[in-house]
Amino acid sequence: MMQVISEGIGPLIRPPDLNAFREWNRQKPKALIDKRMTEAEAIARFVHDGDYLGTELYGTVRCPMSLVSEVVRQGKKDLLIAGQGVLELDMLLGASLVRELDITYIGLEVYGVSNVLRREVESGRILNCVEWSNAAFALRFKATAMGVPFAPLRSMLGTDTLRYSSAKVVECPFTGEPICLVPALILDVGLIHVHRADKYGNAQIDGITGFAAEMARSCKRLIISAEEIVDTEDFRRRPDRTIIPYYLVDAVVHAPFASHPGEMCYVHKRDEAQIKEWVNASTKPETTQTYLEKYIYSVKNHQEYLEKIGWEHLDTLKVSGDSNGQPCI
Amino acid sequence: MDSPASESYTPTELLICTSARLMTDNTTAFIGTGIPMLAASLAQRMHAPNLVTVFEFGGTGAILDQLPMAVGGESTFHRAISATGICDMMETAQRGFIEYGFIGGAQIDAYGNLNSTVIGDHDHPKVRLPGSGGGNDVGSHCWKTIAIMRQDTRRFLEKIDFITTPGYLTGPGAREAAGLPPGTGPYRVVTNLAVLGFHPETRRMQLLATQPGVTVQEVIDNTAFALTLAETIAINPPPTDEELQLLRKEIDKDRLYI
Numbered sequence: 001m002m003q004v005i006s007e008g009i010g011p012l013i014r015p016p017d018l019n020a021f022r023e024w025n026r027q028k029p030k031a032l033i034d035k036r037m038t039e040a041e042a043i044a045r046f047v048h049d050g051d052y053l054g055t056e057l058y059g060t061v062r063c064p065m066s067l068v069s070e071v072v073r074q075g076k077k078d079l080l081i082a083g084q085g086v087l088e089l090d091m092l093l094g095a096s097l098v099r100e101l102d103i104t105y106i107g108l109e110v111y112g113v114s115n116v117l118r119r120e121v122e123s124g125r126i127l128n129c130v131e132w133s134n135a136a137f138a139l140r141f142k143a144t145a146m147g148v149p150f151a152p153l154r155s156m157l158g159t160d161t162l163r164y165s166s167a168k169v170v171e172c173p174f175t176g177e178p179i180c181l182v183p184a185l186i187l188d189v190g191l192i193h194v195h196r197a198d199k200y201g202n203a204q205i206d207g208i209t210g211f212a213a214e215m216a217r218s219c220k221r222l223i224i225s226a227e228e229i230v231d232t233e234d235f236r237r238r239p240d241r242t243i244i245p246y247y248l249v250d251a252v253v254h255a256p257f258a259s260h261p262g263e264m265c266y267v268h269k270r271d272e273a274q275i276k277e278w279v280n281a282s283t284k285p286e287t288t289q290t291y292l293e294k295y296i297y298s299v300k301n302h303q304e305y306l307e308k309i310g311w312e313h314l315d316t317l318k319v320s321g322d323s324n325g326q327p328c329i
Numbered sequence: 330m331d332s333p334a335s336e337s338y339t340p341t342e343l344l345i346c347t348s349a350r351l352m353t354d355n356t357t358a359f360i361g362t363g364i365p366m367l368a369a370s371l372a373q374r375m376h377a378p379n380l381v382t383v384f385e386f387g388g389t390g391a392i393l394d395q396l397p398m399a400v401g402g403e404s405t406f407h408r409a410i411s412a413t414g415i416c417d418m419m420e421t422a423q424r425g426f427i428e429y430g431f432i433g434g435a436q437i438d439a440y441g442n443l444n445s446t447v448i449g450d451h452d453h454p455k456v457r458l459p460g461s462g463g464g465n466d467v468g469s470h471c472w473k474t475i476a477i478m479r480q481d482t483r484r485f486l487e488k489i490d491f492i493t494t495p496g497y498l499t500g501p502g503a504r505e506a507a508g509l510p511p512g513t514g515p516y517r518v519v520t521n522l523a524v525l526g527f528h529p530e531t532r533r534m535q536l537l538a539t540q541p542g543v544t545v546q547e548v549i550d551n552t553a554f555a556l557t558l559a560e561t562i563a564i565n566p567p568p569t570d571e572e573l574q575l576l577r578k579e580i581d582k583d584r585l586y587i
Contacts, residue, residue: 057386061401083460086399107459109362109399110586114459121457129457131446133465134385135419142416154423155469158507159442160492161461164451169508178508208387208406209414265403272398272585 002173008165010130013080013100014052016149016184024220028247034199035252036229039070039302042251046221047071050099051188052080054141054219057210059086060109060262060270064191064225066255066302068092071191073296082185084137084211086114087262087278091296093120094288100128102185104137108279115282131164132156132182138211140185145217150181190219193258194244195267197226201249202235202242207265209243216244225255227267255302257314268317274309338568340479340521341587342576343540345371346568347519348431348477357381358429359422359467360405363586364477365431366397370580371572383427385463387413396581400463419463422470425510430471432464433478436489439533439554440503441496441515443468443476444489451491461493468494469509473516480520480551487554497532523548524565528557538563 037045047053053071055064068088071079072095083089083103092098093106093116106117120126132140133155143151156162157169157180165182172179192212194203203224205212216222224244229252235242257264261274281291299305306314338346341364348368352358354377360369369382370393381390386401390410397404406412421427434443435458445464449455468474474496478484496515498504505511514532518525524538535557536548541564549556581587 057401060399061386084462103460105460105462107462113456117459118457122454124453129451129460131460133461133469134415134463135423135466138415138419154508154510155419155466157469157509158492158495158498158504159465160451161446161465161494164446178506180508207403208401208412210386210401211415213414214416263399263402265406270398270402 003171005169005171005178007168008162010164010166011128012166012183013102013128013130014186016144016186018147018149018184021144021186022147030247032200032246035201035249036199037251037253039066039225039253039255042223042253043067043070043074043076046223046250047076047189049076050078050080051076052082054082054187054190054215055085055088056190056192056212056215058084059088060275061259062193062205062210062264063088063259063262064193065260065262066258066305067191067223067225067253069296069302069305072097072292082137082187084134087275090114090116090278090282091292093117094282095292096120096125098126101126102130102132104132104134111279116288119285130166131161133161136165136167136182138214140182141211141214141218143182143184144186145214149184151184153180153182156180185218187215187219188221190215190222192216192222192244193225193255195226195264196228196230197224197252198230198232198235198246199252200232200246201244201252202232202246203244203249204241205243213243216248219248221250222248223251223253224249225253225258227256227258227264229254257306258302260306260309260314266319266321268314269319271317338573339587342568342573343521344477344519345576345587346572347524347540347565348475349375349572351475351517351519352377352380352429355379356428357383357426358431359383359385359427359471361432361463361467362400363433366393367576367580367586368431369393370396371575374575374579375572381410383418383421385418386415387418389413389418396585398585419466422466425472427471428473430467430474432467432474432476432494434464434476434494436484436486437476437478437518438486438489438496440498440500441474441476441518441527441534442489442492442498443494443496444491446491446493448490464494468496470513472513474514475517475519476515477519480522480548482551482553485552485554497527501530501532522551526559531557533557535559536562538565540565541567
């Protein structure tokens, strides 16, 4: 029997039930259904108060901002969040919609700590911060994707990151050495922005894929937004490029510039001025609310948001093609 | 180093140049946000054109002629060898392929343990910081970890509030006992005042070199734990004109970092 040497004191926010997940996956429709809808419909149908929510990639890069903004607009509350994020999680935190966090990194990268994370955690409004490393975090999704309840890893060992997680250290039954086990993480809902999708939910991503493949396979419900909607024939011609197959997906939202003010590789650059506007606004509760009012609550949908930012400005952010200027498909 | 700078430089520029000089050609280096990105870009232009940069969300071997603002941004896989995902990068480190890991933190102790999670108590923190991110993994798996930080008595502490990323933990043998891969651990700490290493037996931080114009006493005064001194303490050469010109005119011409 494998001996548990030590374990984290952090609560296991969502104990994994892989048998139930198998049953769930079995009943997900495999038929080719047109899943195109608006952000408003997708969030209303598939995100509920108290859900465990995850986003990918993160913050300022290929980030599902139009979907997150709709979650804020509809005020879905008491969310449990898988916390690898920058701006997208800042929006949810700024709107005080988060109850518990499995956290690896929430910050503003070059702009430092997240002001809204600080306020939500330091005030005690967030009940738990369960700590993880990035590898642990990705591996928790990978375990779910593998269909197993945990996976082994050689980081977190010996640290407070492990102590405040819900990982366990066991004696490896093969080597006798201590090894860290992290529990599978099954999300209620995942939000992922991709370069292109078809109406059924098949999806391609250009450039790095972050943890999209793993997270997409760890969600009970998956909403994707896409820069462009293409014909299914594009997928059948290049099946090696499909990172998310349609049967994982519940909703497909056509959303150009959905990662704004973050970047979308080979499509558009990040909008530094807009990012700075949030960084500055988020320093105080009142200005945080002003920002959310201006760019989310007072705006009907993503289209209106883009109009508010201005197409002339957005055009200046566009790039064409990959590192060699070649088209991606 | 040839031709020392005739003009002055900022502490950030000094940190970048000192870190860049530690980056070796034809080696792999895990690059974190901020100063490591600029240092890697400078090293590629100066002495390490085939410094194989590794970014945690999937970029390997990027040519850093565009300055990254994010560890997942397009610049991190610009003209790279491969663009994969986080699992591949972390697994590559775990398999022993990554020589150097460049990271930062809010606090560091004598054994090189780093805190980037909380100031104060974890459950009721005075300041909630971003958390581990890839820091813990870099500090666990890379053969040689290099921390880049400002040095003062609030940051260099005998006991830090939270061990986010493992250094030598409680001392000799502690990493191995915890199950971390043997032969790994903190290698250097680069600060605005000094370059520090770790004593091979005690595993405590020791002063190897002072930055230009800084005395040994100043380094000691800005460290809240008892600092070991190496037998001979070198003096780092200042940034050269060439390094500063590259930084200011090419690498960060919009002055986003420096």
